[in-house]
Amino acid sequence: MIDIKDLCKVYLVGDERVRALDYATLHIYPKEFVSIIGPSGSGKSTLMNIIGCLDVADAGSYRLDDLPIEAYSENELAKIRNEKIGFVFQSFNLIPKLSAEENVELPLIYQKVPRAERVQRVKEALERVGLANRAKHLPTELSGGQQQRVAIARAIVTRPKLILADEPTGALDSKTSQEIIDIFHELHRQGNTIVLITHDGDVAKQAERSIHILDGQITEVTL
Amino acid sequence: MLSFKMALRSIGANKMRAVLTMLGIIIGVVALVVLVSLVNGATSSVTDTISSLGSSLLTVTVEDDKGYPVDMETLNEWMAEDKVGLIAPYSADSLTAYADGESGSITVYGTTPAYYDIQGLQLSMGRWLKTADVENNSYVCVINETAAEELIGYVDCVGQAISLDGVKYTIVGVLAEEENNLTSVLTSGTMAAYLPYPSLQRLSGTVTRELTSFYVGAAQGGTVEEAEEAMTQLLLERFDQDEDAFEISSQNALEEAMSSITSMLSVMLGGIAAISLIVGGIGIMNIMMVTVTERTREIGIRKAIGASRGTILTQFLMEAVVLCMMGCGLGIFLSWAILQIINTVVASLDMVFYLDTGVVLLAVVFCFLIGVVFGLYPANKAAKMKPIDALHYGG
Ligand SMILES: Nc1ncnc2c1ncn2[C@@H]1O[C@H](COP(=O)(O)OP(=O)(O)OP(=O)(O)O)[C@@H](O)[C@H]1O
Ligand SMILES: [Mg+2]
Numbered sequence: 001m002i003d004i005k006d007l008c009k010v011y012l013v014g015d016e017r018v019r020a021l022d023y024a025t026l027h028i029y030p031k032e033f034v035s036i037i038g039p040s041g042s043g044k045s046t047l048m049n050i051i052g053c054l055d056v057a058d059a060g061s062y063r064l065d066d067l068p069i070e071a072y073s074e075n076e077l078a079k080i081r082n083e084k085i086g087f088v089f090q091s092f093n094l095i096p097k098l099s100a101e102e103n104v105e106l107p108l109i110y111q112k113v114p115r116a117e118r119v120q121r122v123k124e125a126l127e128r129v130g131l132a133n134r135a136k137h138l139p140t141e142l143s144g145g146q147q148q149r150v151a152i153a154r155a156i157v158t159r160p161k162l163i164l165a166d167e168p169t170g171a172l173d174s175k176t177s178q179e180i181i182d183i184f185h186e187l188h189r190q191g192n193t194i195v196l197i198t199h200d201g202d203v204a205k206q207a208e209r210s211i212h213i214l215d216g217q218i219t220e221v222t223l
Numbered sequence: 224m225l226s227f228k229m230a231l232r233s234i235g236a237n238k239m240r241a242v243l244t245m246l247g248i249i250i251g252v253v254a255l256v257v258l259v260s261l262v263n264g265a266t267s268s269v270t271d272t273i274s275s276l277g278s279s280l281l282t283v284t285v286e287d288d289k290g291y292p293v294d295m296e297t298l299n300e301w302m303a304e305d306k307v308g309l310i311a312p313y314s315a316d317s318l319t320a321y322a323d324g325e326s327g328s329i330t331v332y333g334t335t336p337a338y339y340d341i342q343g344l345q346l347s348m349g350r351w352l353k354t355a356d357v358e359n360n361s362y363v364c365v366i367n368e369t370a371a372e373e374l375i376g377y378v379d380c381v382g383q384a385i386s387l388d389g390v391k392y393t394i395v396g397v398l399a400e401e402e403n404n405l406t407s408v409l410t411s412g413t414m415a416a417y418l419p420y421p422s423l424q425r426l427s428g429t430v431t432r433e434l435t436s437f438y439v440g441a442a443q444g445g446t447v448e449e450a451e452e453a454m455t456q457l458l459l460e461r462f463d464q465d466e467d468a469f470e471i472s473s474q475n476a477l478e479e480a481m482s483s484i485t486s487m488l489s490v491m492l493g494g495i496a497a498i499s500l501i502v503g504g505i506g507i508m509n510i511m512m513v514t515v516t517e518r519t520r521e522i523g524i525r526k527a528i529g530a531s532r533g534t535i536l537t538q539f540l541m542e543a544v545v546l547c548m549m550g551c552g553l554g555i556f557l558s559w560a561i562l563q564i565i566n567t568v569v570a571s572l573d574m575v576f577y578l579d580t581g582v583v584l585l586a587v588v589f590c591f592l593i594g595v596v597f598g599l600y601p602a603n604k605a606a607k608m609k610p611i612d613a614l615h616y617g618g
Contacts, residue, residue, distance in 0.1 A: 054527060055611045075531045078610075082529020093524045093614070097236055109225060110529040154528065 001162065001193055002028035002051060007060035009046050009216075020046040021057065022216035028195060030161070033188040035196045035207035043216040044197045048166045051195065052085055053077045065161060082110050086155025088165035092147040094139040100150045101126065101135040107158045125153040129183055145176035152183055156192070163187065166197045181206055226534075230542040233514075234549070244510045245550035247503025248593070252554025252586045255496030256578065257561050259489050264576035266485040280341050280473070281439040281451055283458070287468045291461055292433035295335075295357075295420075302337075306453035308440035311338035312420055316427040320414060322374040322385040329370060329414040331387060333423025333430055341440040349381035349396030356395075357419040364422075365396040370414035387416065390426055447473050493582075497589065503550065504593035511543050511601035522605050523613030536606040543598025544591060551590035555583055 009021040020043045028034050038044050049055040050062060053069055062069045065084060072080065087093075094103045101122050108118045126132045129149040139147050148168060155163055165184070169177035181203060188194050196207055204210045212219045234241045285293060298310045313334045320329035338344075339351045347368065356363050364385070371378045371394075374385055384391050398417075424430045441450045451473055462468035472479070515522070522535060530538075555578070562576045 049611055052527070054614065075533070078526060078529050078531045081527060087527055089614075093520075093527070095521050095524055097232065106525070107528045110525075110531075110534060158529075 001030045001032070001065060002026070002195075003061075003063040003066075004051070005061045007047075007050065007057045007062060009043075009050065009055075009057050019216045021050070021060075023060070024213070024216065024218050026211055026218055026221075028193065030193055031188075031191055033184070033194045033196070033208045035198055035204040035210045036213060037198055037201065037204040037210050038213035039199060042213050044199070044213060045166055046216075047213065048164055048195070048197050051162075052087060052164050053081050078110075082107055083158065084161045086152075086158060086160040086163045088148070088151050088155050088163065088168045090167040090170040092139070092144070092151050092171070094147055094150055094154075096139050099136050099138055100131060100142065100153075103139070103150055104154045104157050107154060111158060121157055122153075125157040126150075128156065128186075129153045143176075144172050145179060148172065148176075148180055149183065152180070152187075156187065161193060163192055163194045164197075165195070167199070168196070169198070169200070169203060177203070226537050226541045227545065229538060230545040233542055234546060240510065241546060241549075244506055244546060245503075245553065247506040248500065248547055248550030248590060249503075249554040249557065251496055251500030251503045252551050252590065253558050253561065254499055255493060255586050255589075256555060256558035256582050258492040258496060259582040260558070260562055260576050260579045261565070262485055262488050262492060263579050263582075264574055266481065268574045270481060279343075279441060279447055281447060281454060282470075282472050283437050283439060283454065284470045285435045285458075285462075285468065286470060287462070287465070288433065288435075289462050289465070289468060293437075293461075294432060294434060297461075298434065298437065301454070301457055304453055304457065306442050306445050306449045307457070308442040308445065308450060309337040309341050310437055310439050311335050311341050312434040312437040313338065314420070314423065314430045314434075314436060316423065316429055318388045318427070320370065320374055320385055320387055320416065321389075322383070323376070325374045325376075327373060327414060329387065329416055331364075331416045331418060331423060331427070333418050333420040333427075335420055337440075338417070338438065341438045345399040345401055346396050347399035348379060349394070351396055352417060352419055357421060360421045360425060361419060362390070362392045362422065363395045363419070364392040365398060365417040366394055367398045367415045368400050369412060370416060371397050373414060385416075387418075388426060392416075392418070392422075493585075500589060500593060504547070504597040507543055507546055507594065508597035508601060510546075511539065511598055512604070514542070515539060515601045515605045518605075519608065519613050519616040522608050523610055523616060526608070526610035527614055532606040535608075536602045539602035539605045540595065540598045543602065544594035547590045547594030547598075548587075551587055555586060 004024060004026050007021050007024045008019070011018040011020055024043070024047065036044055036047065046055070050057050051064075053064070056070060064080070067080065069077070069080075095106070098106070104122045104125055105118055108121060113121070123132065123135075126135055129152050131146060131149050131153065134142060134146060139150070142150065169180055172180065184194055184196060185206070196203070198204050208223070210222045212221070295312070298312060301307055302310050311334050313332055315330055315332050318329055318331050320327055334352070335357050336352050336354055344351070349365070351365060352363070355361070364387070366385070368378055371380050375383055378397055380394055381396060383394050385394060386392070418426070424432060439450055439454055441447045451471060455471055458469045458471065459466070525535060559578050562578060566576055
């Protein structure tokens with residue numbers, strides 16, 4: 001599913017070169033629930049941005065679903081993100097002007113799904129995260145946990161091959177966090193591939209497999 | 224359609240700002256529509272008045288005689304045609320008139336007896352020019368009342384002499400001033416004298432034997448249209464079938480002058496209004512730049528979940544265009560209201576001002592273009608953002 005080899009990413013901060021990714025190599029298989037864990041600044045988000053086709057590496061190769069990602073144009077990458085990947089961010093990243101259901105509907109609009117089908121799928125997605133009764137609410141009218149659930153609904157509404165979550169529980173208390181993690185477990189049971197990025201060992205342990213990252217290097221893989 | 228709805232929503236999210244932004248467009252549209260409608264309304268009311276004076280003559284101007292200049296004999300041949308009535312050549316020059324110690328600038332027309340009937344003139348004293356005057360190059364002239372009063376001091380001056388550029392002419396008649404005669408209206412207040420055509424030719428350096436302008440009247444019992452048709456045929460025959468060699472029009476001079484003045488006025492006012500519309504467009508661009516910056520993060524989110532460059536471009540372009548078109552609509556409505564108010568205020572003036580469809584259409588097209596032109600830069604800026612940078616903008 002994900003095939004990463006010798007990936008490098010260097011940031012220039014002033015005169016200093018920061019190796020955010022240093023020959024990182026990893027594989028993730030279909031229907032896996034993998035966590036990527038590492039301390040702050042270790043390169044987790046950098047890795048996630050590249051896996052999510054939001055950014056490109058300086059060197060190395062990345063194949064998603066056997067597609068050589070480096071070869072695609074910006075618009076083609078947008079299409080790949082739209083069809084294959086569902087994002088869940090630490091800061092929710094909902095559009096504040098749009099209601100919960102409109103936020104969830106957005107990726108389907110970009111896929112040009114017909115209206116009737118959109119309505120049906122948005123309803124289903126919101127039901128799966130237990131928010132069917134909050135469909136008309138604006139993000140500001142929802143709690144942090146609820147907002148993150150809307151974001152998850154938005155990520156799964158396109159039925160993506162891969163769900164990418166960057167510290168999805170980072171902004172939530174431990175009880176709400178567990179509820180969110182439980183949703184991921186549920187999604188995993190239903191056959192989704194999930195990559196969960198976190199710096200919290202307790203969260204990471206709940207995945208089938210953990211990939212540890214430190215200073216841009218993959219240090220160990222635990223089962 | 225969906226991007227239209229989205230545009231309406233983001234405009235609706237900040238109504239006060241939207242209205243303030245639109246203000247520039249609204250003012251521009253009102254300026255354009257109201258001013259042009261006013262000019263057109265005034266023009267049509269004036270031209271109506273002019274047309275009611277009647278136009279029963281043709282004006283012919285020869286632009287290129289192709290080596291066959293028109294002279295008196297030619298006119299006589301043409302006058303013999305069935306559908307053609309009287310033909311009178313005319314040319315004019317500005318000379319200095321002198322009489323009894325008074326002097327002044329006078330417009331002198333050189334013509335033939337037919338001029339009197341074609342123009343429908345009236346004499347208050349004496350007689351009009353005769354064929355004999357033309358054949359003998361007589362030193363006679365007919366002057367208008369203004370000239371009589373200013374040079375001689377009284378109207379009853381037949382038989383007196385005036386000098387035009389130093390040459391003595393005997394006054395044989397004085398034209399009456401009439402309010403419903405065009406020539407009278409045109410020349411009232413200025414001094415005018417009428418000489419036999421050859422006499423003016425001798426007097427003035429600019430008037431030649433070749434006739435380049437003449438009036439043509441309708442034949443007895445015929446119409447001006449028939450005369451125009453017949454004259455066009457005759458002129459085409461003479462000038463190698465070249466339509467550009469001459470100009471023939473049944474519009475009278477005043478109408479022509481009016482229409483050229485008003486079309487110039489329309490263009491000028493329209494231009495000023497267009498400038499204010501462009502200023503409005505810059506306002507739109509400015510606010511769109513702010514919007515794009517404010518919504519950088521939203522752009523990042525949209526791109527992350529799959530919006531292409533084109534989608535983002537369309538979204539922001541649509542917003543700019545919708546903003547412009549709303550301003551345009553409000554402006555047109557306001558213009559209509561203003562014209563209604565003007566109509567009630569000037570009801571006594573016998574003028575009615577309508578919303579001019581042409582200019583409304585122009586305003587709509589222009590606003591649309593402004594929306595596109597001034598929306599393109601901010602929209603493109605939004606579309607070009609890198610998803611990763613936009614997503615992390617401002618934290
Ligand atoms: N846009 C950038 N410009 C410069 N340096 C960057 C940029 N993004 C990340 N870095 C650097 O790259 C390194 C890895 O950053 P990254 O965001 O991947 O860490 P992280 O593991 O996600 O940390 P955290 O747990 O705090 O989110 C850090 O040293 C960071 O300073
Ligand atoms: Mg991070």
